[in-house]
Amino acid sequence: MKVKVLCRNPDDYVRETTKDIQRVPRNYDPSLHPFEVPREFTRALNATKLERVFAKPFLASLDGHRDGVNCMAKHPTSLATLLSGSCDGEVKMWNLTNRECTRTLQAHEGFVRGMCARFCGTSFFTVGDDKTIKQWKMEAPSYGEEEEPLNTILGKAVYTGIDHHWKEGIFATCGQQVDIWDEQKSSPIRTFSWGVDSFSSVRFNPVETHLLASCASDRSIVLYDMREATPLKKVIMKLRSNTLCWNPMEAFHFTCANEDYNLYTFDMRRLDAPKIVHMDHVSAVLDLDYCPTGTEFVSASFDKTVRIFPKDQGRSREVYHTKRMQHVICVKWSSDSKYILTGSDEMNIRLWKAKASEKLGVLSQREKAALDYSEKLKEKFQHHPQVRRIARHRHLPKAVYSLSKELHVMKEARRRKERNVRKHSKPGSVPVVTEKEKHVVTVVK
């Protein structure tokens, strides 16, 4: 006779190792777990509050420069290495994990205007006010060796910026004109000039590596193709752009930091109007850098703040500032997309977290799952006023706050005036100009 018994598979209730958590069988019957929305809302609210509680983005300050930090460069292969050049011509190499300076060299007389590392990370280039381009070894010289550049090119005019090709031994400088150099040659292999102007920065496209863009002092942004003899196109804006940066994941998008407190994201193929206008700064934007994932960028401004913008939104999601940080001149986003580095006037380089409340270090699986869940909850309830109120609240220095208010008032006044003008003039005679169209003067072919 066969006896029927209830039997269970031990796999269902026995944990594999003693370090596992106990398996708890769970009944997902919705009637047993009522009030889903209110409960999740509470969780979201708590998560938002916790996020704000843990939002401590400032990690470290690297001091050692004897003048304002004018430029920085990331090491292409080492996350822990940072190069910085100051206004007294000194270049310092930093170890970010130890937060200490590993090497100092007097590179130029006067400002170090620009610097970039070679794509392989073996050497780096600096340009300075002394009209020279210098190539340096990445390794420190051994004991007793002189600190000397590998290569020095003497130019006719001051170089204001430099950028290296992403794959080949080619670099570009800007000054009176945009030059493209072969590393092996002492004269530029190509020179672009379009009208008389001086350029403030030049950047290679990281994806389509033969493309470049530069910002000129005649308020224009010029595009080049390294293979062509002539520049491609020029867009002239209302005010000068200081720097620009290409999106590393979207070949045709670049963003420029403008003197009119805004940043503009352009599509290279449609220059007649920017794709998005990023507003929030209250003073000239001096530098920007894209997150390596291409989803966000960070901007440094003369108003002593650093802001993080999502690439497709007009307003910043985060603002960083400290009492001691002065005009932020240069900013970099680390290549693992986790940190932000800012160099400012008051001779310090600061290290920030890219996500203010992120927990650093290794996370356990459950921690990660919990964080993911709370992240999703915050996203889900982000539109609820209670959540939004907490999530969006930021403290601003008084100067910035009052300035932004003032700007708001000015803007309102302008808008009101425009509206009134339109109201009192013949219909159609005062066309509506959108915010995007306002800032581009013309596109020169």
Next chain:
Amino acid sequence: MAKKRNVEKSADTLKTPSLTVAQTVEDEDERELFKVDDAVISASEDEGGSDDERKHRKLLDAISSLGGKKRRKLAERSEASAQISEFSVSAEGAGEKITLGDLLGTIEKTAVITKTKKQLKNLQNRSDTLELPLSRKQTEKIQREVAYGKSSEEISSWQGVVLRNQKAEQLVFPLNQEPSGPKRVEQVVAGWKAQTPLEQEIFNLLRMNKQPVHDPVLTPTEEASLKAMSLEEAKIRRAELQKARALQSYYEAKAKRDKKIKSKKYHRVLNKAKRKEFLKEFEEMRKTDPASALEELEKMELARMQERMSLKHQNSGKWAKSRAIMAKYDNEARKAMQQQLEVNKELTKKLVIPSESRDEEGSEEGPEEAAVALPDFVNDVQPADATNPWMMGKLTAEAPEPAEGSDIEPPAEGVQQPENQEDGTDEEEVIEEEEVLLREFEERRKLRQSEKGDRDLVPVMPVEREEIVNEKDATGVVEISEDEEEEEEEEVSEFNSLFQKLAEKEQEAAMDAETTNSAKVEDHEEPALLEEGLTRLRTLEDMDLLSQEVSVEMDEPAALSTETPGSEETTIPQPSKKKKRKKNMIDCNEVLTKEAKVIKIPLAPTVIEEEEENEEVQKMIIKEAFAGDDVISDFLKEKRKLEEAGKPKVVDLTLPGWGEWGGLGLKPSRNKRRRFRVKADPPPPRQDKNLPSVIISEKRNSSITVHQVGQLPFPFASPEQFESCIRTPIGNTWNTQRTVQKLTAPKVVTQMGAIIEPITKEDFIKGKTLATTGKQPDISLSAGKGPNRGSKGPQKKGHPKRSQQKKTKNKPK
């Protein structure tokens, strides 16, 4: 003229051989030939000219050398600038104007370039000049535009990638991550080439066999062999074999046990039983299937003949002789000899007509018996393979499956064995048993295939069978002893007959061991038992509830059991049960003393409760307590009031004294009042209009608005969409772990400490290149591939899951 002749000559010399060689050359060839001729002509011409010149120069030299002064003339180097100035074409012959005709004059004689001549003439006739080249500025502009167009077109190739990334649920960085874990062999050995002769030989061999390198690592022949048997079939076949093997082992075990039993009485009884059984079977067969019965008879006849021919039971063997010696003194030995002789007699007895036959009894020891005996075995020993349906026991359900042919076979098999083989033949029997089984399986397979052809039958069949089995279970008790009924069954379809047999066997088994029957009875009673056992009592209230339920159920089952299902009566008792359960709730109608005014409302309250004695007292108490309380009418009043308040009021804007006299006792005229009374539109219907017992406040509640989303957020198209999004929970309280993982997957995933490089074309082209390499029969198939391939094919087929895992692991990136 000389030149021409020369040319002709050369042409001839060229032509003739070609003609001699092949008369049937096609036109094209000829054309080619003529082209060659042309070339030859020009060449020979040049030759002739240069020849003349050289001769001329020689002549001049000779003449000059004749002269006295033997001054060697230095080779003069003429400067072009002397004749042609830097700025205009000709400085020397300034006055002369060169026309095209002058230039053409020299060519006139040659017949070849008529075409160019024509063109030049046309040019001469044309009067207009070429346009001025564009200014530098303009050319640059054009260049720029072209370059910009080109590069923007080039960069547009990223559009798809960018869009895809924007829409992607999740982005994982760095993009071009090397897959961790072991690589595939062909990836590792990609750049490797055969160098040693042995390697080359191996590769040659592999190539000759068209050994593919990549994904399906099967040669065409292997593939064909795989195709020959589908996965399903193979599985079934395997299961069958497994089952057969198991059965065999059971049989062996049983036979061994039987063999070990030393009791003669047991064997005697056993034999007798078998004989009886066989007789019964035979009897039955005679009725149902006379043909096969005849066949059996013939077999018996054969056995008799064999017995007569042999000396087996004639007491002439060694053993018999020894017995004969002993017989004088030993009773036992005598008996044994007697028996032998009896056996002989029995076997050699001539068979009477089938109707009377009963001598042949003992020879039957067939699979039928086995079929009866087997289920116990199968049940006792837990089948090793749970996934194998053949191992799941239930032999009784399967036995009827084989077609009629197979059904006849087992008894035939049984008869073939001469009875006298007795104990020693057990193993053989078992083996034959197995064969029979295998044959059965074979037939079953065929049956299945044919069923597959029929298609429609497939899903129906198993159900039918089960039903029939059930019927048999129910009616079996009656059928056991009565032969008449069996006769009636003859008309029933094949299946029925088959199952009937089955049922009989089962019954027999039941007779042998009544325990099984009792177990079945238990099975039937199970649900009721379970229902009782499941209720768990925790509190006194539970007890009360239970007692009520029991009382209800006492009434109910009777009604339910007597009535046939489907009638309305069965549905009626259930509501009553519900009502009784609700008893504990207090109905306001019962409790409240004042009778509420009956108001006609679209949805009248539906609850009407019966009075119950037990509750009477309590109700009375409540009635007393709420005496004079008219809650319902109060509620309705309140509701009406609210409705009134919600209605917009007429606004009277008349100002007395305007446009007419005003003062005490004077009213504004009706006309004026009518003009200045503002009637508002009726408000939208209230939400609780159709809900009699509910008041829904339609006032905007400021304490709630703080928590409400003011505007529809961007990506949502409608409030419903947004609400549904909010309503779906994502936490692990409401979802399974996997779902939660899916729902909460972060949008951007980065790896700690990994440098994220900008996107590159290689990230996307890589996959393509891998695919292309798959086509070419490259050498990289390598020695490492060889041993793998044998096992890989069947593995893939046999374990789709595992192979899938493998695939995902090795997915080329």
